[in-house]
Amino acid sequence: MTDALDRPHALLVGSAGGHLAQLMRLSPWWDDVIRTWVTFDKPDATSLLASEAVIWAYHPTTRNIPNLLRNTVLAFRHVRRLRPDVVVSTGAAVAVPFFLVARALRIPTVYVEVFDRIDSPTLTGRLVRPIATRFCVQWPEQQAHYPGSVVIGPLL
Numbered sequence: 001m002t003d004a005l006d007r008p009h010a011l012l013v014g015s016a017g018g019h020l021a022q023l024m025r026l027s028p029w030w031d032d033v034i035r036t037w038v039t040f041d042k043p044d045a046t047s048l049l050a051s052e053a054v055i056w057a058y059h060p061t062t063r064n065i066p067n068l069l070r071n072t073v074l075a076f077r078h079v080r081r082l083r084p085d086v087v088v089s090t091g092a093a094v095a096v097p098f099f100l101v102a103r104a105l106r107i108p109t110v111y112v113e114v115f116d117r118i119d120s121p122t123l124t125g126r127l128v129r130p131i132a133t134r135f136c137v138q139w140p141e142q143q144a145h146y147p148g149s150v151v152i153g154p155l156l
Helices: 018-024 043-048 065-082 095-104 123-128 140-144
Strands: 009-014 034-040 053-057 086-091 109-112 134-137
Touching: 009 018, 009 065, 009 095, 018 043, 018 086, 034 043, 034 065, 053 065, 065 095, 086 095, 086 123, 095 109, 095 123, 109 123, 134 140
Parallel strands: 009 034, 009 086, 034 053, 086 109, 109 134
Antiparallel strands: none
16 A cells, blocks of 8 residues: 555545445545545435545535535635645536636546436536546447547446
């Protein structure tokens, strides 16, 4: 095992529920990295992340301008302080402010489009696509909406 100072730090951002479940399925990748989670204080999240470092974001986020602003302040404060090596998200809207701040600080970002949207892009996917360092999809059919994306296969 490497020294904690040599291990990369990932900021894992996702709404509670299915988005968080998909991030959890990436555990073979993040299992040996220092990680901090950003999600909502919901029963599934508090249970799954009981032993993890968590930043509780404000919800709801969809079409809620006050919480978008609160999450932008939260992102600015924590991304600047933590300086993670990468920000990874499966959505939803909570990803947007964290990706914007990471981009401004030149921190790489990886977005994984959700499992269940094959026929059309998600709003979050459309918003973060231009600023994501790497954009991943779970189905080859999703590449029609996101040219240049990487197919990683289904997480669920």
